[in-house]
Amino acid sequence: MPRTADAVVVGGGIVGTAIARQLARDGVDAVLVERKAFGGAVSGASLACLGTHMHSLDELEVLVESCALWRSISDELGDPFEYNRCGQLRFILREEDLPVAQRWIDGERAFGLDPELLSPEAVRDKEPLLTGPIVAASHSPGDATVNPFLAVRALLRDGGNAGLKAFANTAVTGLQMDGDRVAGVQTERGSIATGNVILAAGPWSGQLARHADLDLPLVPRQAQCVASVRQPPSIRTVVGACESAGGVESGYTQIQQAASGQILFNTVTAPAATRPGAEDRINEAPIGFVRDSIRTLTMLFPSLSEILMLRSWVRFEAVTPDDRFLAGRLPRRGLIAAAGDNGTGFCRAPVLGRLISRIVRGEAAMPADTLYAPSRFAELRA
Amino acid sequence: MTGSSQKCEVLVIGAGPAGLAAAAAAREAGADVICLDLFARPGGQYGMQPASPASRFEAVSQVAEGRAAAARCLELGVKLLTETEVFWAEPGFRVFARQGQEALVIEANQMIVASGAMERPIPFDGWTLPGVMTAGAAQRLIKANGTLPGNSTVLAGSGPFLFAVADTFAKAGLRLRAYVELQGLGSRLLPLFVRHPSRLKEAAGLLRGLRATGASLHRRHVVVEALGGQRLEAVRLAPIGGDGKPQRSRSFTIDGVDSLCIGYGFQPVIDVTSALGAEHRHDTLLGGWRCVADPLTGATSVAGLYAAGETTGIGGAGPARLSGRIAGLGAAAGAGKTARADEIARLARQLADARDFAQGLARLFPFPGHLVDELSPSGTLCRCEDVSRADVEAAIDDGAGDALAVKMWTRAGMGPCQGRICGSSLAELVARRIGVSVAEAGCNRPHMPLRPVPLSIAGAALAQADGGCIR
Ligand SMILES: Cc1cc2nc3c(=O)[nH]c(=O)nc-3n(C[C@H](O)[C@H](O)[C@H](O)COP(=O)(O)OP(=O)(O)OC[C@H]3O[C@@H](n4cnc5c(N)ncnc54)[C@H](O)[C@@H]3O)c2cc1C
Numbered sequence A: 001m002p003r004t005a006d007a008v009v010v011g012g013g014i015v016g017t018a019i020a021r022q023l024a025r026d027g028v029d030a031v032l033v034e035r036k037a038f039g040g041a042v043s044g045a046s047l048a049c050l051g052t053h054m055h056s057l058d059e060l061e062v063l064v065e066s067c068a069l070w071r072s073i074s075d076e077l078g079d080p081f082e083y084n085r086c087g088q089l090r091f092i093l094r095e096e097d098l099p100v101a102q103r104w105i106d107g108e109r110a111f112g113l114d115p116e117l118l119s120p121e122a123v124r125d126k127e128p129l130l131t132g133p134i135v136a137a138s139h140s141p142g143d144a145t146v147n148p149f150l151a152v153r154a155l156l157r158d159g160g161n162a163g164l165k166a167f168a169n170t171a172v173t174g175l176q177m178d179g180d181r182v183a184g185v186q187t188e189r190g191s192i193a194t195g196n197v198i199l200a201a202g203p204w205s206g207q208l209a210r211h212a213d214l215d216l217p218l219v220p221r222q223a224q225c226v227a228s229v230r231q232p233p234s235i236r237t238v239v240g241a242c243e244s245a246g247g248v249e250s251g252y253t254q255i256q257q258a259a260s261g262q263i264l265f266n267t268v269t270a271p272a273a274t275r276p277g278a279e280d281r282i283n284e285a286p287i288g289f290v291r292d293s294i295r296t297l298t299m300l301f302p303s304l305s306e307i308l309m310l311r312s313w314v315r316f317e318a319v320t321p322d323d324r325f326l327a328g329r330l331p332r333r334g335l336i337a338a339a340g341d342n343g344t345g346f347c348r349a350p351v352l353g354r355l356i357s358r359i360v361r362g363e364a365a366m367p368a369d370t371l372y373a374p375s376r377f378a379e380l381r382a
Numbered sequence B: 001m002t003g004s005s006q007k008c009e010v011l012v013i014g015a016g017p018a019g020l021a022a023a024a025a026a027r028e029a030g031a032d033v034i035c036l037d038l039f040a041r042p043g044g045q046y047g048m049q050p051a052s053p054a055s056r057f058e059a060v061s062q063v064a065e066g067r068a069a070a071a072r073c074l075e076l077g078v079k080l081l082t083e084t085e086v087f088w089a090e091p092g093f094r095v096f097a098r099q100g101q102e103a104l105v106i107e108a109n110q111m112i113v114a115s116g117a118m119e120r121p122i123p124f125d126g127w128t129l130p131g132v133m134t135a136g137a138a139q140r141l142i143k144a145n146g147t148l149p150g151n152s153t154v155l156a157g158s159g160p161f162l163f164a165v166a167d168t169f170a171k172a173g174l175r176l177r178a179y180v181e182l183q184g185l186g187s188r189l190l191p192l193f194v195r196h197p198s199r200l201k202e203a204a205g206l207l208r209g210l211r212a213t214g215a216s217l218h219r220r221h222v223v224v225e226a227l228g229g230q231r232l233e234a235v236r237l238a239p240i241g242g243d244g245k246p247q248r249s250r251s252f253t254i255d256g257v258d259s260l261c262i263g264y265g266f267q268p269v270i271d272v273t274s275a276l277g278a279e280h281r282h283d284t285l286l287g288g289w290r291c292v293a294d295p296l297t298g299a300t301s302v303a304g305l306y307a308a309g310e311t312t313g314i315g316g317a318g319p320a321r322l323s324g325r326i327a328g329l330g331a332a333a334g335a336g337k338t339a340r341a342d343e344i345a346r347l348a349r350q351l352a353d354a355r356d357f358a359q360g361l362a363r364l365f366p367f368p369g370h371l372v373d374e375l376s377p378s379g380t381l382c383r384c385e386d387v388s389r390a391d392v393e394a395a396i397d398d399g400a401g402d403a404l405a406v407k408m409w410t411r412a413g414m415g416p417c418q419g420r421i422c423g424s425s426l427a428e429l430v431a432r433r434i435g436v437s438v439a440e441a442g443c444n445r446p447h448m449p450l451r452p453v454p455l456s457i458a459g460a461a462l463a464q465a466d467g468g469c470i471r
């Protein structure tokens, strides 16, 4: 463990890893410390779809940039994480929801993207086994997926080549403060003196900020997924549920087939509150969730109803009041937040890498700055 | 699809020696009992019943014991459900299962897990060639189906179970080419039998069986490679040196072999008990991770949950039967029935004695985890996902600091067997490379479903649960 560093990134999920890699590539002497295994928390449980469709019109510019960054990283590093530009479909079950889809499509098209509304027949050209009772689906051709485990690994390795020092199984246990400025971190394996600490610890970032007497507006939210035994190629795109005008039973759904052949699927019909401290326990997928996920998958893809379920898992995302990241300076000098993924942090990780590296190096602002600045919350103003 | 549901006071998972003993004891004490098993016939591994009554194993004592234990349960009014596989369990208890092609949910007041053991293979070069199988699989083939593993068979590995398999070969009138045991034994067995003279007869019988197979004996040898093109053709052996490692320079080949049955012992099946959050401990002499159970009641750390047999640590059929009976009485008491204190005290004494013998044997045949070091870099570690030893080491060199990290970066343990086969060796390899203990290297935690289950059946079983989204 080094005794000093220019910057210490706390948390080795996709966000922390992307930031640490970018810092190292930008010449900053950076250290990344992860409490357990790199990518072992929500990042390694992710479906890792990188998309612009039906996310957030306000964030489109950032999303487009981040998706392009993912593609160029894959090209530059020689395709180490199964980058797959498979496109995304959002299915619509009721006529009433067509206008909702159309609004998203119009908004994204105005930005120069090319989503379109497809009839059930046209959907089957793209996704032959999707024979369930849909009335239409929107399609966004540029959306992609990556292997979440290998993405973390590849960024870590690339950062290492640029001088990043990374440590697994090393929890940060405290922040060293010098008045209102951060002076270092305490870890299980010794202290590191540094003028820049980046909190990229997902739902645990709040606990860390408390060492600096700050309350971050972050709460954990349980997220889960089911996987099948490996199948022959069956699903080509990322299949999600279109946002509904009201009361759609399909709620939030995401279905895709990994390069390994496993079909990954999840449906949340009734999001419920996550119990405090749940992120610190080993949790099991709720029965109702597994039941609903199976129902939705087999409703859309009836021919998959006899495949074998293999595994389910539960992790925790960090949610902010306005569904946007908390990324930028906190009102303690040298302390920077990069958490609050709201369930779509994989997509945004490379942009956050750039943003945080600029902040650490004192460079000019970029669009993500204003979108994600913690100071948009009164309690986080200096 | 719809499913059915049942209720009982005491539910027993597993109908091996432990489960059947537990079910009978709980029923005798007055509880209303269901005992289920994923196999088609009760008996478990030890008392496995042949598929056909014409089998020459019909009269073998283990088969007869299994048959008698199952008959006793039926006579007492235990409900025996076969081909019933538990894929999830909730505290309280609610158990979700696949029964044949149907969904089944069972609600129980008390639950006993006697889910037995599974093999603990150590990968070696060529172990995925057709013709190579575990010693337990060979035993199953012969006992249950009367099928021969091959015409020219080498039996190899380490531990007392190999004697039992050789004995099965002998009882089936089959010959063995060679018998390969890592340990030397000889005089080291003596003190154990001096302490447990009653076990001599059984041991002598097994030794006679081994002799009857006509096998050439290779003590202090191990199989370092299985050789062949499309399937197994030969086996390479090496003697064990003073440092406990195979001496490659002195290795030699046995040609013309079409089946290699290899076993290094067993590990407890702890999926149900782990899913329910019971306390587990890592114990080298008991097969690795095992469920902790009270010796006088079989109670685990979870209220109403009991464990018996190999689930609580590898020990064989004797401790399984005794701990089963103890857990059956414990669970019946938990359901409000009165058990006889004098019987429990006697059972506990017998169990301690049986466990002492089992542990004595285990000390003589320690699990040779270090043999995983013999696997060559291109050798397969995880056969489901085709992960080599070099893949695992590359992940460690990239910063993977435990078994979970290696699993994420290589997919070792993410295939259909979910690490049942490679998990123990993966932990061993990680521990050795990083310099931590096997227990610290981590284990593959079970989650829903505990075993692969068709979506239609899982969906139907879960639909019977009223649970909302977050329980
Ligand atoms: C089923 C599922 C599907 C998803 N699908 C998508 C998708 O399609 N697209 C998308 O963009 N996103 C998706 N997500 C969300 C995405 O995975 C997350 O937004 C993203 O991984 C968040 O990354 P993170 O680095 O912020 O968090 P994490 O991965 O949780 O990383 C935080 C890290 O901090 C570490 N840590 C905590 N405390 C300390 C400490 N004291 N010291 C050191 N380290 C500490 C933790 O161990 C952890 O590794 C999905 C999530 C799930 C569960």
Ligand SMILES: Cc1cc2nc3c(=O)[nH]c(=O)nc-3n(C[C@H](O)[C@H](O)[C@H](O)COP(=O)(O)OP(=O)(O)OC[C@H]3O[C@@H](n4cnc5c(N)ncnc54)[C@H](O)[C@@H]3O)c2cc1C
Residues within 6 Å of the ligand: B013, B014, B015, B016, B017, B018, B019, B036, B037, B038, B039, B043, B044, B045, B046, B047, B084, B085, B086, B087, B114, B115, B116, B117, B118, B119, B135, B136, B137, B139, B140, B164, B165, B266, B269, B272, B308, B309, B310, B311, B315, B316, B317, B318, B320, B450, B451
């Ligand atoms: C392949 C193999 C062969 C063996 N052969 C012998 C032998 O010949 N002689 C010997 O002395 N010992 C043998 N053993 C050791 C054996 O485990 C014990 O001697 C003895 O059978 C232990 O009794 P038990 O009741 O604890 O477990 P078992 O006999 O294994 O019984 C456990 C039962 O639980 C069932 N089960 C487990 N999980 C579930 C679930 N989720 N749902 C439904 N049912 C479930 C299994 O199908 C099994 O029938 C063998 C072990 C194995 C793995």
